[in-house]
Amino acid sequence: MSAPPIAPVEKRPKVKKNVKAVPRQQLSFGQRLRRDWPLLLMCLPAMMLLLVFHYVPALGNIIAFQDYNPFVGDDPLEAFLYSEWIGFGNFEYLFKNPAFWDSVLTTLSITAFQLVFYFPIPILLAILLNSIMSPKIRSLVQAVVYLPHFFSWVLVVSLFQMMLGGAGLLAQTVRQAGYTPPEIMTNPDTFIFLVTSEAIWKDAGWGMIVFLAALAAIDPALYEASAADGAGRWRRMWHITLPGLRSVIILLLILRLGDALNVGFEQFVLQREMVGRDAAEVLDTYVYYQGIAVQQWGVGAAAGLFKAVIGILLIVGANKLAHRFGEQGIYSKS
Amino acid sequence: MGASTSRRNFLGLVGLGAATMASGGALAGCSKEPGAKGGATNAQQAAGVLPQFKESTLVQPDVKGVRPMADGYVKYPTSLADAITEKAAPSGKPITASTPWWGPAPPTANKLVEAVNADMGATVNFTIQDGNTYGDKLNAMLGARDVPDLTCIPGWEIAKLARFSEAVPALFEDLGPYLTGDKVNAYPMLAGLDTAAWQDSVWGGKLMGVPFPVDAPYPSVLFYRKDVADERGIAAPTTLDELYEFGKKFTNPAKGEWAFGDIWLEVQQICGAGGSENGWIKQADGKVVHRHELPEYKQAIEFMARLYAEKLIHPDLASSEGGDVTTLFKGGKIFMYATGGGSWKETWKPAVAVNPKFNMQGVKVFGAEKGKNPVRWRTRPGVMWTFLKKGQGAERVQELLRVLNYTAAPFGTKEWELQNFGVEGTHFKRDSSGAPATNDLWTKEFANQYIFLGGRPPVVVGGPDIPTYAADFVNWGNDAAQYLETNPWDGIKVEVPSSQAAIEQPTADKVTDILRGRAPVSSYDKVLSDWRAGGGDAARDFYAKVLADNGR
Numbered sequence: 001m002s003a004p005p006i007a008p009v010e011k012r013p014k015v016k017k018n019v020k021a022v023p024r025q026q027l028s029f030g031q032r033l034r035r036d037w038p039l040l041l042m043c044l045p046a047m048m049l050l051l052v053f054h055y056v057p058a059l060g061n062i063i064a065f066q067d068y069n070p071f072v073g074d075d076p077l078e079a080f081l082y083s084e085w086i087g088f089g090n091f092e093y094l095f096k097n098p099a100f101w102d103s104v105l106t107t108l109s110i111t112a113f114q115l116v117f118y119f120p121i122p123i124l125l126a127i128l129l130n131s132i133m134s135p136k137i138r139s140l141v142q143a144v145v146y147l148p149h150f151f152s153w154v155l156v157v158s159l160f161q162m163m164l165g166g167a168g169l170l171a172q173t174v175r176q177a178g179y180t181p182p183e184i185m186t187n188p189d190t191f192i193f194l195v196t197s198e199a200i201w202k203d204a205g206w207g208m209i210v211f212l213a214a215l216a217a218i219d220p221a222l223y224e225a226s227a228a229d230g231a232g233r234w235r236r237m238w239h240i241t242l243p244g245l246r247s248v249i250i251l252l253l254i255l256r257l258g259d260a261l262n263v264g265f266e267q268f269v270l271q272r273e274m275v276g277r278d279a280a281e282v283l284d285t286y287v288y289y290q291g292i293a294v295q296q297w298g299v300g301a302a303a304g305l306f307k308a309v310i311g312i313l314l315i316v317g318a319n320k321l322a323h324r325f326g327e328q329g330i331y332s333k334s
Numbered sequence: 335m336g337a338s339t340s341r342r343n344f345l346g347l348v349g350l351g352a353a354t355m356a357s358g359g360a361l362a363g364c365s366k367e368p369g370a371k372g373g374a375t376n377a378q379q380a381a382g383v384l385p386q387f388k389e390s391t392l393v394q395p396d397v398k399g400v401r402p403m404a405d406g407y408v409k410y411p412t413s414l415a416d417a418i419t420e421k422a423a424p425s426g427k428p429i430t431a432s433t434p435w436w437g438p439a440p441p442t443a444n445k446l447v448e449a450v451n452a453d454m455g456a457t458v459n460f461t462i463q464d465g466n467t468y469g470d471k472l473n474a475m476l477g478a479r480d481v482p483d484l485t486c487i488p489g490w491e492i493a494k495l496a497r498f499s500e501a502v503p504a505l506f507e508d509l510g511p512y513l514t515g516d517k518v519n520a521y522p523m524l525a526g527l528d529t530a531a532w533q534d535s536v537w538g539g540k541l542m543g544v545p546f547p548v549d550a551p552y553p554s555v556l557f558y559r560k561d562v563a564d565e566r567g568i569a570a571p572t573t574l575d576e577l578y579e580f581g582k583k584f585t586n587p588a589k590g591e592w593a594f595g596d597i598w599l600e601v602q603q604i605c606g607a608g609g610s611e612n613g614w615i616k617q618a619d620g621k622v623v624h625r626h627e628l629p630e631y632k633q634a635i636e637f638m639a640r641l642y643a644e645k646l647i648h649p650d651l652a653s654s655e656g657g658d659v660t661t662l663f664k665g666g667k668i669f670m671y672a673t674g675g676g677s678w679k680e681t682w683k684p685a686v687a688v689n690p691k692f693n694m695q696g697v698k699v700f701g702a703e704k705g706k707n708p709v710r711w712r713t714r715p716g717v718m719w720t721f722l723k724k725g726q727g728a729e730r731v732q733e734l735l736r737v738l739n740y741t742a743a744p745f746g747t748k749e750w751e752l753q754n755f756g757v758e759g760t761h762f763k764r765d766s767s768g769a770p771a772t773n774d775l776w777t778k779e780f781a782n783q784y785i786f787l788g789g790r791p792p793v794v795v796g797g798p799d800i801p802t803y804a805a806d807f808v809n810w811g812n813d814a815a816q817y818l819e820t821n822p823w824d825g826i827k828v829e830v831p832s833s834q835a836a837i838e839q840p841t842a843d844k845v846t847d848i849l850r851g852r853a854p855v856s857s858y859d860k861v862l863s864d865w866r867a868g869g870g871d872a873a874r875d876f877y878a879k880v881l882a883d884n885g886r
Binding site: 069070071072075076079099161165166167171172175176186188273275276277278289290292293294295296297 | 469470473474476477478479494495496497500501503504505587588590592645648649650652667835836839840843844846847850852
C-alpha cells in the first residue's frame with residue numbers, strides 16, 4: 001500500500017501566491033456573497049435564534065425606565081407604549097433600598113467564596129481523572145460525576161435535606177446514638193458552605209469536561225521528554241499540565257467573573273425559608289420577591305439591567321487584564 | 335453581519351445606560367416612584383349587576399350549618415336528578431382551563447375528565463398547577479396577558495396580585511350582559527349560587543367572575559390525629575399551655591415523631607390577634623390598626639418561637655414552607671397542623687384507605703387561657719373565582735357559561751356525583767346505602783378539577799369511608815362561628831398600592847426569622863417600627879380612607 005503522491009514541493013508556494021494575489025478587499029460584495037453563501041446559510045439558524053431569543057427580548061429592557069403596567073392598552077405592545085415613563089425612578093427605588101444592597105453583597109460574597117473553593121475543583125478532578133489509566137474505570141467515574149448535573153435543584157436540595165436535614169439520615173443516626181445532631185441545613189452562618197457543597201456535588205463533574213478536553217490536547221511527547229530528563233510527577237504537572245490548561249482556566253475565569261452577580265435562583269429560593277432572608281437573599285431572589293411577585297416589573301428590569309452592566313464591565317475589565325498578561329482571553333482585537 | 339452591528343449598537347446603548355446611571359443623582363430630579371397606586375370598589379356599585387337568586391337545593395340537609403357555614407349531609411340521596419341535558423359547547427372547540435391542586439398532579443390521560451367532558455358536551459383541557467405556588471404562576475400569566483379560556487383564581491392569591499383590579503377588565507369578560515338580573519335564568523345552576531358570593535365578584539362596578547361560595551368561613555382549622563391521641567390517652571388542648579403540653583407529649587425525635595406541623599395561623603387566632611382584611615382591624619375607638627401592632631400578636635410570636643426553640647415542630651417543615659405536611663400527618667410523623675378546612679376531606683379520605691383507624695379532627699376552638707376568647711378570621715363569601723377570557727364573542731362566552739352552569743350543579747344531581755366521584759364501576763362502587771365508595775383510580779385522577787372551576791352551592795358531604803366527616807365539620811364550624819370576626823371592609827374590594835404590598839414579604843421574612851430563632855423575640859419592636867415606616871403607616875391611612883369613603 002503506497003501513499004498517494006503529494007503535490008510536488010515546488011508547486012505548493014505557487015498556490016499560496018495565487019490566493020494572496022487576489023486581496024480580500026478587491027472582491028465585490030456580490031462575489032463574496034457567491035463565494036460564502038453556504039457558510040452564511042449555515043449561520044442563519046443560529047443568527048435567528050440569537051435575534052429572536054436575545055436581541056428582541058432585550059428591547060423589553062425599556063421597561064426599566066417605565067412604571068410598566070402590563071394591563072394598559074389592548075395588547076402587550078400597547079402596554080409598552082402607554083406605560084408611564086418615570087426616568088430613573090426604578091433605579092432610584094433600588095439604589096435607595098438597603099435590602100437591594102444586602103442582596104448584592106450576599107451574591108458577591110457567594111461568588112467570591114465559590115471562586116476560591118468551587119472553581120478549582122473541576123480542574124483538580126480533571127487532572128485526577130486524566131491520570132487514571134484504565135479506560136473502563138475512567139468512563140465509569142466520568143459517568144458517575146456527570147450524572148448529578150442533570151438533576152434539578154429541587155431534587156438536589158431534597159436529597160441534601162433527606163441526608164443532612166433535621167429529620168434526615170445523619171440526624172436520626174446521631175440521635176439514636178444519643179447525641180444532639182448538628183444543624184446543617186438550617187444554620188444561616190454556614191449556609192455559604194452548604195450551597196457551595198451542593199454546587200460542587202451537582203456541577204463539578206460537568207465543569208470538568210472542558211478541562212479534560214484541554215488535557216487531551218497536551219502533546220504526550222512533552223511528558224515523555226520531561227520524564228526522560230528526570231522530572232517527577234509534580235514537576236510534570238507544574239511545568240506541562242498546568243501551563244497547558246492555563247488559557248482555558250483564564251477563559252473560564254473571565255466568563256465566571258462576568259457572571260459574578262449570577263449565582264443561580266432555584267437553589268436559593270428553595271432554601272430561603274430554611275436559613276432566612278439575610279443569608280439566602282441573592283440578587284435574583286430579590287428581583288423575584290420585590291419585582292415580579294408584586295408586579296413591579298420595571299424594578300425587576302432595572303435590577304436585571306444593573307446586573308448586565310456590571311457583568312459586561314467585569315468581562316471587559318478581566319479580558320483587558322488577561323491581554324496585559326499576554327493571554328488570549330475570550331476575544332482579542334485582530 | 336447584521337447581528338454584529340446590532341450587538342455593537344446594543345453595547346453602545348448599555349454603555350450609555352451605565353454612564354447615565356453613574357450620574358443618576360443628577361437625573362433623579364425628573365424621576366417618579368414606580369408601582370400601582372391602589373384602589374377600592376365600593377359595595378353599592380355592586381348591587382345593580384347581580385344575578386337574581388333562585389334556590390337550587392334539591393336535598394334536605396342532615397346537619398344544618400349556621401350561615402355562612404354550609405349544610406352537612408350524612409346520608410347519600412337514593413335517587414339523583416339529571417339536571418342538565420343540553421350540550422354545553424356545540425362548537426366543539428376545546429376549552430382551556432387553569433386550576434390549582436394541593437397534591438400530586440393527576441395524569442393527563444384521565445378517565446374522570448373524559449367522562450365529565452362527554453356528559454357535559456364540551457372538551458375542557460385542564461392545566462393543573464401546584465396550589466402552593468399558584469400565585470407565582472398567576473402573576474406571570476396575568477403579566478404576560480396570556481390567560482386560558484377559564485382561569486380559576488383563589489381569593490387569597492388576589493391579595494398578592496398587584497394591579498389585579500387593572501388586570502381584570504383588561505383580560506376578562508364582563509359577565510353582566512349575560513347574568514345580571516333574570517338573564518341568569520339561562521343558567522339555572524348559576525342562579526343557585528349565594529348572592530353574597532356574587533356580590534363579592536364585582537370589580538370596578540362590573541360582574542367579572544363566577545364565584546366559588548365558601549363552605550366554611552374560616553381560613554384555617556387546627557387539625558389533630560384523634561385516633562393516636564385517644565390511643566395514648568392525651569386530650570385535645572383547650573388553652574395555650576395545654577397546646578404546649580400536647581407538643582411535649584407527642585414529640586419524640588428518636589422515633590422520628592414531632593408534635594406539630596406549622597400552626598402559626600392558628601396560634602395567632604388562639605391568642606386573639608384579629609385582622610380578617612389583610613391583617614387590618616377597626617378598633618372600637620374607630621382607630622385602624624394592623625394585627626402586627628397588637629399585643630396578642632406579640633404573644634403569638636413568643637409562643638411560636640418557643641415551639642421552634644424546643645423543637646416541637648417537624649424539622650422538614652421548620653426548614654421549608656413547601657414541606658409535604660399532609661404526608662407527614664398521614665404517616666404519623668406529626669400529629670397536629672393548621673391548614674384550610676378544604677383539606678379536611680382531601681387528606682382524610684385517601685389516608686383512611688391506607689389506615690382504617692386514621693381519624694382526623696378539628697380541635698374545638700379555644701382561647702389562650704380559660705375565660706379569654708380567641709378570634710376567628712372571616713374569609714370572604716367567595717373563596718375563589720373563575721374568570722372568562724376577554725374578547726371571544728358572545729357565542730363563546732355563552733358556551734363557557736354553560737360549562738360553568740354544569741359545574742355548579744348542586745348536591746343530589748347526577749352531574750354533581752360525576753364531578754365529585756367519577757364513573758360508577760370505574761372510579762367508585764356503591765355501598766349498601768347507595769353512597770359512592772371511591773377506589774385508587776379516583777384518588778389518582780381526581781384533583782377537584784371541575785369543582786374549583788365553577789362555583790357550586792357549598793355542601794359538606796362525607797362518604798362511607800369517612801362517615802362522621804360531614805357532622806364533624808359542620809359542628810366544628812357552628813361552634814367556631816361564635817368567635818367569628820366582623821370585617822368592616824366586607825363587600826369592598828380593597829387593593830393596596832404596590833409599595834405597601836412590597837413591605838409585606840420583608841416583614842414576613844423577619845417574623846419568620848424570629849419564629850425560627852434566627853433573631854431574638856426582642857427584635858420584634860424594631861421589625862414593627864420598620865414596617866410602620868416602610869409603608870405600614872401609609873397603608874393604615876389608605877385602609878382608613880377606604881372606610882371613610884364608604885361611610886363606615
